[in-house]
Amino acid sequence: MAAGGAGGNSGKTYSFKVVLLGEGCVGKTSLVLRYCENKFNDKHITTLQASFLTKKLNITGKRVNLAIWDTAGQERFHALGPIYYRDSNGAILVYDITDEDSFQKVKNWVKELRKMLGNEICLCIVGNKVDLDKDRHVSVEEAESYSESVGAKHYHTSAKLNKGIEELFLDLCKRMMETAQAEERLKGNGASQSASSRRGVQIVDDEPQATPAGGCCSSG
Amino acid sequence: MSQRTERRGIHVDQSDLLCKKGCGFYGYTAWQGLCSKCWREEYQRVRQQQIQDDWALAAKLQREEEAAYASSQGAQSQPQAQSTPPHPGHVSLGPFSKFEEKKTNEKTRKVTTVKKFFSPSSRTASKKEAQEGKSPSPSISRQASFDTDQVSKDFVDFLKNLQKPGREIHKQSRAFIVTMSSKKDLGADELSECVQDFYQHLADRLMGHFKGSSDSVEQVMDQVEKYIMTRLYKSVFCPETSDDEKNDLATQKRIRALHWVTIEMLCVSFDEEIPEVSDNVVNAITDIIEMDSKRVPRDKLSCITRCSKHIFSAIRITKNEPASADDFLPALIHIVLKANPPRLQSNIQYITRFCNPSRLMSGEDGYYFTNLCCAVAFIEKLDAQSLNLSPEEFERYMSGQASPRFSTSDGDLRQAGSSPDVTATNPALAQLNHNLKLLSGLSSKQESLMEAAQSLQADLIAWPETVQREVNGIVEKYPLEILSRTVSAIDANNMENDNLPPPLTPQVFAG
Numbered sequence A: 001m002a003a004g005g006a007g008g009n010s011g012k013t014y015s016f017k018v019v020l021l022g023e024g025c026v027g028k029t030s031l032v033l034r035y036c037e038n039k040f041n042d043k044h045i046t047t048l049q050a051s052f053l054t055k056k057l058n059i060t061g062k063r064v065n066l067a068i069w070d071t072a073g074q075e076r077f078h079a080l081g082p083i084y085y086r087d088s089n090g091a092i093l094v095y096d097i098t099d100e101d102s103f104q105k106v107k108n109w110v111k112e113l114r115k116m117l118g119n120e121i122c123l124c125i126v127g128n129k130v131d132l133d134k135d136r137h138v139s140v141e142e143a144e145s146y147s148e149s150v151g152a153k154h155y156h157t158s159a160k161l162n163k164g165i166e167e168l169f170l171d172l173c174k175r176m177m178e179t180a181q182a183e184e185r186l187k188g189n190g191a192s193q194s195a196s197s198r199r200g201v202q203i204v205d206d207e208p209q210a211t212p213a214g215g216c217c218s219s220g
Numbered sequence B: 001m002s003q004r005t006e007r008r009g010i011h012v013d014q015s016d017l018l019c020k021k022g023c024g025f026y027g028y029t030a031w032q033g034l035c036s037k038c039w040r041e042e043y044q045r046v047r048q049q050q051i052q053d054d055w056a057l058a059a060k061l062q063r064e065e066e067a068a069y070a071s072s073q074g075a076q077s078q079p080q081a082q083s084t085p086p087h088p089g090h091v092s093l094g095p096f097s098k099f100e101e102k103k104t105n106e107k108t109r110k111v112t113t114v115k116k117f118f119s120p121s122s123r124t125a126s127k128k129e130a131q132e133g134k135s136p137s138p139s140i141s142r143q144a145s146f147d148t149d150q151v152s153k154d155f156v157d158f159l160k161n162l163q164k165p166g167r168e169i170h171k172q173s174r175a176f177i178v179t180m181s182s183k184k185d186l187g188a189d190e191l192s193e194c195v196q197d198f199y200q201h202l203a204d205r206l207m208g209h210f211k212g213s214s215d216s217v218e219q220v221m222d223q224v225e226k227y228i229m230t231r232l233y234k235s236v237f238c239p240e241t242s243d244d245e246k247n248d249l250a251t252q253k254r255i256r257a258l259h260w261v262t263i264e265m266l267c268v269s270f271d272e273e274i275p276e277v278s279d280n281v282v283n284a285i286t287d288i289i290e291m292d293s294k295r296v297p298r299d300k301l302s303c304i305t306r307c308s309k310h311i312f313s314a315i316r317i318t319k320n321e322p323a324s325a326d327d328f329l330p331a332l333i334h335i336v337l338k339a340n341p342p343r344l345q346s347n348i349q350y351i352t353r354f355c356n357p358s359r360l361m362s363g364e365d366g367y368y369f370t371n372l373c374c375a376v377a378f379i380e381k382l383d384a385q386s387l388n389l390s391p392e393e394f395e396r397y398m399s400g401q402a403s404p405r406f407s408t409s410d411g412d413l414r415q416a417g418s419s420p421d422v423t424a425t426n427p428a429l430a431q432l433n434h435n436l437k438l439l440s441g442l443s444s445k446q447e448s449l450m451e452a453a454q455s456l457q458a459d460l461i462a463w464p465e466t467v468q469r470e471v472n473g474i475v476e477k478y479p480l481e482i483l484s485r486t487v488s489a490i491d492a493n494n495m496e497n498d499n500l501p502p503p504l505t506p507q508v509f510a511g
């Protein structure tokens, strides 16, 4: 559900949480830094950190606060994914167009996200480093048809040349707003919304049966 | 004490010193001119009245809501809640009693509540609140500390700026705390559910009032959280109904068992040789430990955020580039292992259960908190693979048979044992030998100290015996003769008795 998606209609501000997922070195950090600070491989940066960045947008008169969560990409942290992406409105799955493996990783993430979060989350699949098109190892057709088959949108970007990044985030924001508005309409109609959906982050074991999530009938 | 009153009594009209109730005892300015007994009675009365008023108002609001609900929804309303008369102590009467009802009911009802909340019909509140603002009553609750009172005062001050809605918010928050006090033995999840429902309820109403300005709503919600959670902290932090304490102990033990994990194994980009870096590391450790001392979830979150900022600084200084998540998480894991923060699981659970959810889900604090959750999860599951070790190595370190600090420099050292040439080449072993020498020196000093102590003890035992013997000898030489004599009252011939201060009854001066 939309984190800040509840409330009145007109002058409201949307707050969205977006997670960045993908193998190491595909350019996740480069993408956000380019988007939020317009920097690439800049050593004289004043930025303290590039793991949590925010961007304020105004889309068709509506204010949007975007919070972009970088995630640790190393394999040994893979199991922590669910803790990161819980309650997120969107996910940006990045691969490196010169690296076939990184595209396989994206497919794994898609499977996991759909399993854990269903269709509530807006997925973007991003082929980064298009400036290196001569070394491309993932075909455009394959990437785009796969994305369509899983209900995700596909984008091509280059953090180096600042290509396709604005479009990616703007598009994602619009989609998240649509989802939030649809959800609001649903709420307005009195459709029941699960109480647990607004709960915060919880540590949950990998094994589903150990989940202590906010049950409503456990005895006190 | 009585001296002082007497001295003042000469110059001041005695009636000024008496209890304003005219009971004949002295009154005190701190108790608004009443004596302790009358003050207690009076205060109890006012408080009782307050509670009664609260419930009356709550019931009235509820009736209004129900009426509005009934008229808009027809036959769907619930009759049993309408007719119940107000009665202090029966918590189910408050406007928030609907938390206990089915979620679907709450959903539809909420719509009317939003309108009601700031409507003029709740004006009844204003008179009493104004009087309350004049003389804030001190809390008589035994739990209430200075802190709690200060928080309440701050809360009222903050709400005053909001005028009428402020009064409503105060009323609702107070009623909610009363409601919660009767639910102490609920499970942790249900307690959380209650608080979260309250937050959402209030936030939804505020959203209507502030016309969707989420910043204003957030501001108010922060204050509400502070006020409510300061009061509920004792009963809902690490509740007995949960496993929190058990988990705390398990995590603490786990972290202790992992004392051997090095920065290199975690791939942390800290160069602790740089003084600025190690300063930041120390600060980060202090911040994460400090979290346990805070009562408000948001204050606990702030500790995590401060800790994280120090980590970022340390990485920034070491690598000269901004930290990404891949730098940050391992570093945070390292800090948690070093700090072994007290009651870590309880604190995480407490924040998860009782923090204002919007802050936790998308804010910056939420990001760092999530990373802390990840760090703890990683520590719990950590195995040989996650540290790039072989299972055998991992086992040896865990069982304490080996330490990575020795084996990383030379793999054969373990077999070589403590032969002198090894000692010469390995600084750690040299240090160990040095420490052993120091220890044996200390132990011989300790032994001689013990000997001295024992002879002193023997002397001490012998001393009263010799004294006793001497005394006996003298008593034998000069036997004591006792002459009989009449015993008189202690103060029979005490001529200055009249000058003593009188007992605590007031003196009456004629003119």
Ligand SMILES: Nc1nc2c(ncn2[C@@H]2O[C@H](COP(=O)(O)OP(=O)(O)OP(=O)(O)O)[C@@H](O)[C@H]2O)c(=O)[nH]1
Pocket (backbone or CB within 6 Å): A022, A023, A024, A025, A026, A027, A028, A029, A030, A031, A041, A072, A073, A074, A128, A129, A130, A131, A132, A157, A158, A159, A160, A161, B324, B325, B326
């Ligand atoms: N040519 C080219 N190089 C890029 C582009 N984006 C990123 N890089 C380079 O790829 C490398 C990795 O980039 P990062 O942004 O650190 O990748 P990451 O996904 O954050 O990696 P982890 O933090 O390890 O998960 C860096 O050397 C970047 O300079 C791009 O669009 N084109």
Ligand SMILES: [Mg+2]
Pocket (backbone or CB within 6 Å): A028, A029, A030, A070, B324, B325, B326
């Ligand atoms: Mg990165």
Ligand SMILES: [Zn+2]
Pocket (backbone or CB within 6 Å): B019, B020, B021, B022, B023, B024, B025, B034, B035, B036, B037, B038, B039
């Ligand atoms: Zn009195």
